[in-house]
Amino acid sequence: MPHAYIxxxxxxxxxxxxxxxxxxxxxxxxxxxxAAYTRCRQPVVLVWNAEFDSIAEAFAFEKRVQGWSRAKREALIRGDFDALPELSRRPSARRKRGDPS
Structure with a gap:
């Protein structure tokens, strides 16, 4: 079964x-x-994974997550799916949204 993983x-x-x-x-x-990236950063520990119906879907999800911020990746790892939409906003937009004025 194909997987995407972190x-x-x-x-x-x-x-x-x-x-x-x-x-x-x-x-x-x-x-x-x-990967060359992990070769000099061993050991690595699996912190998140999901099964997909096809390798194409797993690869597409991999590419999407590679573009995410560290905070958004960590929300996914924690299973904090409610935080993902807010973390998708630009940092300046997140600051403005929390501003009561």
Whole structure:
């Protein structure tokens, strides 16, 4: 089953990916067979994943999440789906919205 996933790297950064075989891909990330980004940031720990019906859907979700801010990724990891729409707004728009005047 295809997956999109997020791993936390040893430096605290996040890596977003997609794969057919999640267990194998995690092993690769931790054993010099993964992406160049994670090779120098081992070990990595899986912090979020979801199954998709097709690898194309998983890849599309991966690309979408790669464009998200760290705060929005962390809301997804926490399962705080209510926060996602607000975190999608520009920071200046979020500040204005909280301003009572």
């Amino acid at each position: 791993v936390r790297c040893s430096d605290g950064s996040y890596y977003v990916g997609s794969t057919w075989d999640l267990d194998t891909r995690l092993w690769q990330h931790n054993n010099d067979g993964g």
